[in-house]
Amino acid sequence: MTDITAQMDAVPGIDPRAPLLDVRDLRVEFRTREGVARAVNGVTLRLHPGETLAVLGESGCGKSVTAQAIMGILDTPPAHVTGGQVLYRGVDLLRLPENDRRKVRANRIAMIFQDALSALNPVYTVGFQLGELFRVHRGMSRGDAKRRAVELLDQVRIPDAKRRVNDYPHEFSGGMRQRVMIAMALALDPEVLIADEPTTALDVTVQAQIMGLLAELQRERNMGLMLITHDMGVVADVADRIAVMYAGQVVEEAPVYDIYARPAHAYTKALLESIPRLDLKGRQLNVIRGLPPALTDIPRGCAFHPRCAYAREICGIEPPPAYQIAPQRIASCHFVREVLGV
Amino acid sequence: MSDVVLETRGLVKHFKTRAGAVRAVDGVDLQLRRGETLGVVGESGCGKSTLAKLLVGLEKPSGGEIRVRGDNMARLRGSSLRRARRNIQMVMQDPYTSLNPRMTVGDIIGEPYDIHPDAVPQHGKQRAVQELLDLVGLNPDHINRYPHQFSGGQRQRIGIARALALRPEIIVCDEPVSALDVSIQAQVINLLEGLQRRLGLSYVFIAHDLSVVRHISDRVAVMYLGKIVEYGNQVAIYDQPTHPYTQALLSAVPVPDPRLRGRRDHIMLSGDVPSPADPPSGCRFRTRCWKAQPGCAEHEPLLQIRERSPHPSACHFAEIRDVMRRF
Numbered sequence: 001m002t003d004i005t006a007q008m009d010a011v012p013g014i015d016p017r018a019p020l021l022d023v024r025d026l027r028v029e030f031r032t033r034e035g036v037a038r039a040v041n042g043v044t045l046r047l048h049p050g051e052t053l054a055v056l057g058e059s060g061c062g063k064s065v066t067a068q069a070i071m072g073i074l075d076t077p078p079a080h081v082t083g084g085q086v087l088y089r090g091v092d093l094l095r096l097p098e099n100d101r102r103k104v105r106a107n108r109i110a111m112i113f114q115d116a117l118s119a120l121n122p123v124y125t126v127g128f129q130l131g132e133l134f135r136v137h138r139g140m141s142r143g144d145a146k147r148r149a150v151e152l153l154d155q156v157r158i159p160d161a162k163r164r165v166n167d168y169p170h171e172f173s174g175g176m177r178q179r180v181m182i183a184m185a186l187a188l189d190p191e192v193l194i195a196d197e198p199t200t201a202l203d204v205t206v207q208a209q210i211m212g213l214l215a216e217l218q219r220e221r222n223m224g225l226m227l228i229t230h231d232m233g234v235v236a237d238v239a240d241r242i243a244v245m246y247a248g249q250v251v252e253e254a255p256v257y258d259i260y261a262r263p264a265h266a267y268t269k270a271l272l273e274s275i276p277r278l279d280l281k282g283r284q285l286n287v288i289r290g291l292p293p294a295l296t297d298i299p300r301g302c303a304f305h306p307r308c309a310y311a312r313e314i315c316g317i318e319p320p321p322a323y324q325i326a327p328q329r330i331a332s333c334h335f336v337r338e339v340l341g342v
Numbered sequence: 343m344s345d346v347v348l349e350t351r352g353l354v355k356h357f358k359t360r361a362g363a364v365r366a367v368d369g370v371d372l373q374l375r376r377g378e379t380l381g382v383v384g385e386s387g388c389g390k391s392t393l394a395k396l397l398v399g400l401e402k403p404s405g406g407e408i409r410v411r412g413d414n415m416a417r418l419r420g421s422s423l424r425r426a427r428r429n430i431q432m433v434m435q436d437p438y439t440s441l442n443p444r445m446t447v448g449d450i451i452g453e454p455y456d457i458h459p460d461a462v463p464q465h466g467k468q469r470a471v472q473e474l475l476d477l478v479g480l481n482p483d484h485i486n487r488y489p490h491q492f493s494g495g496q497r498q499r500i501g502i503a504r505a506l507a508l509r510p511e512i513i514v515c516d517e518p519v520s521a522l523d524v525s526i527q528a529q530v531i532n533l534l535e536g537l538q539r540r541l542g543l544s545y546v547f548i549a550h551d552l553s554v555v556r557h558i559s560d561r562v563a564v565m566y567l568g569k570i571v572e573y574g575n576q577v578a579i580y581d582q583p584t585h586p587y588t589q590a591l592l593s594a595v596p597v598p599d600p601r602l603r604g605r606r607d608h609i610m611l612s613g614d615v616p617s618p619a620d621p622p623s624g625c626r627f628r629t630r631c632w633k634a635q636p637g638c639a640e641h642e643p644l645l646q647i648r649e650r651s652p653h654p655s656a657c658h659f660a661e662i663r664d665v666m667r668r669f
């Protein structure tokens with residue numbers, strides 16, 4: 001069997017003491033006929049082992065593109081990474097030769113998607129697809145690979161794994177398929193798992209099963225989990241820290257308790273007040289006027305200003321700086337104090 | 343009761359497929375009162391959209407009846423049938439596919455007038471459509487634009503304007519905000535609430551999102567595999583649920599308050615919803631129910647008030663469990 005650390009050493013510059021994942025000022029744009037869509041505009045994020053970082057935002061704000069840029073799976077063209085760094089244990093994946101980057105991606109950083117069916121190959125059994133990972137990356141024999149595949153399906157709580165390992169993806173229900181994809185992602189013991197809306201297509205009872213499973217596996221393996229979602233409920237249940245995105249930027253970052261108790265950015269606050277809640281009845285919903293901007297035409301100054309109840313003149317002129325308002329709290333809003341109510 | 347505007351009795355819809363009959367809606371009794379909102383919740387495939395289509399006449403029932411203001415729809419003919427149909431309109435699930443991309447907004451909203459020429463208001467179709475646009479918060483000058491020129495939330499407003507054209511008393515909304523972004527959802531929910539107050543509308547509001555349904559509904563029906571398993575006012579369903587499925591559903595809904603972590607009742611259901619082509623015998627929920635007893639496979643529990651359930655519940659062992667309680 002190949003030694004994992006030997007493989008890691010094969011990638012030069014990896015420093016086990018450096019932060020697990022450190023994304024700095026990442027910029028991605030899509031050059032299309034309609035113009036340049038600035039999907040990611042200077043995203044900075046950090047992820048530590050055993051931590052769950054939720055990346056929260058409405059559709060089109062750049063969550064998936066951020067994840068795909070980290071994974072190095074964007075198609076160029078139309079996507080162009082125009083700036084920033086993605087540091088894994090001190091090594092910038094964006095500047096790594098393709099060969100080394102693929103090694104890191106296969107072994108250290110894994111991703112799961114909203115749509116499991118498109119992430120799995122329809123013409124092979126799930127056992128074959130899982131086994132292939134062990135054969136290619138771990139040099140296992142056919143028999144060993146199959147045994148590991150069954151073990152893994154068992155770990156993601158697929159009933160009767162021994163038999164189901166021979167089934168094809170379409171023979172699984174939506175929730176089961178999501179489990180299979182989680183098994184694939186975890187096969188090579190990654191340190192980082194990026195989950196892009198892993199439960200958005202599922203019913204709540206199945207969502208609860210999958211989120212419970214992810215949390216458990218993360219704890220067992222001390223993985224860093226980057227959970228991408230638009231659901232403020234799911235985030236409240238599982239995240240340690242939250243990064244709120246709007247128009248390709250992280251506008252607020254904070255520990256989960258702080259952000260719900262006292263949001264510091266006007267967008268976060270408006271969002272929290274606009275959602276109906278299961279535990280509160282008869283509350284008037286706050287309406288955020290207008291729409292998120294087209295990324296080909298992001299408003300000057302603060303991107304949220306045409307919709308913001310706190311906006312004043314400066315908001316349409318000056319982009320707000322990122323204020324450090326507490327040790328782990330950052331908010332990019334000119335009127336942080338007003339929003340916080342201090 | 344005279345204020346019941348819409349009622350179903352034993353409503354059934356079976357689809358014949360190669361795999362056998364899919365029992366999408368399998369004996370549904372509902373009552374909608376004037377000016378109220380009846381929420382219908384349930385997981386994917388439980389029959390919500392099929393129920394909606396039955397109510398507005400887009401599907402023909404395989405059994406049971408639908409009464410609009412006391413009149414059995416199946417018995418009505420000619421102009422009285424047309425009048426009854428007019429009285430109940432629908433807003434569709436998906437604002438991206440439910441509008442014809444080649445028609446202008448004016449044509450889309452005005453189309454019901456082509457089908458019911460006698461419903462065109464005195465001052466003409468164009469004016470009527472512009473008034474409808476204004477009513478739902480869209481610019482009346484945009485009457486000649488096409489659906490792709492509008493955002494998802496605006497398209498949903500177009501769908502609502504169209505549903506209002508014939509001045510119905512009843513609107514069936516099938517997941518009207520599910521496809522919308524969080525910040526847009528509230529705009530549409532508030533619009534629907536405002537229209538209800540102004541026009542005295544009655545809504546059947548179908549959704550899988552229990553938080554949205556709690557917000558907007560007076561009474562709620564919980565569906566599982568083609569049947570209503572629990573039925574009651576909003577307090578009964580959310581604060582005093584008695585059916586194990588409702589309890590599990592509520593406990594699985596994430597609440598946006600991290601302080602509740604580990605302080606809520608969590609009921610984990612095993613497995614997925616069985617196929618409606620081959621539902622379990624007896625109680626349909628028994629394959630996932632943690633309270634199931636051997637008898638549950640034999641005797642089908644009726645939707646009725648029970649010793650420990652002050653509102654109708656289809657469980658032999660119905661009993662209140664306050665899953666919203668914090669501990």
Ligand SMILES: Nc1ncnc2c1ncn2[C@@H]1O[C@H](COP(=O)(O)OP(=O)(O)OP(=O)(O)O)[C@@H](O)[C@H]1O
Nearest residue numbers: 357359364366385386387388389390391392393618
């Ligand atoms: N025309 C049809 N022919 C055969 N089966 C159908 C047909 N329409 C619906 N069904 C089946 O009937 C069941 C109920 O479907 P329905 O669309 O009413 O569910 P739903 O509750 O609206 O689900 P969702 O939340 O996913 O919208 C499903 O199993 C579905 O596959």
Ligand SMILES: Nc1ncnc2c1ncn2[C@@H]1O[C@H](COP(=O)(O)OP(=O)(O)O)[C@@H](O)[C@H]1O
Nearest residue numbers: 030039058059060061062063064065066078295
């Ligand atoms: N292949 C592509 N070509 C052009 N634009 C794209 C492509 N993929 C994503 N985008 C654009 O990038 C922006 C961010 O998308 P995405 O990251 O998928 O948003 P989300 O936050 O919903 O995950 C959107 O405006 C989207 O339209």
Ligand code: SF4
Nearest residue numbers: 302305308315333334
């Ligand atoms: S910077 Fe101005 S416009 Fe932007 S969120 Fe803060 S107050 Fe609103």
Ligand code: SF4
Nearest residue numbers: 625628631638657658
């Ligand atoms: S009747 Fe039996 S199986 Fe059905 S919900 Fe009640 S306890 Fe569960």
Ligand SMILES: [Mg+2]
Nearest residue numbers: 063064196197
């Ligand atoms: Mg996405």
Ligand SMILES: [Mg+2]
Nearest residue numbers: 390391392435
């Ligand atoms: Mg539906």
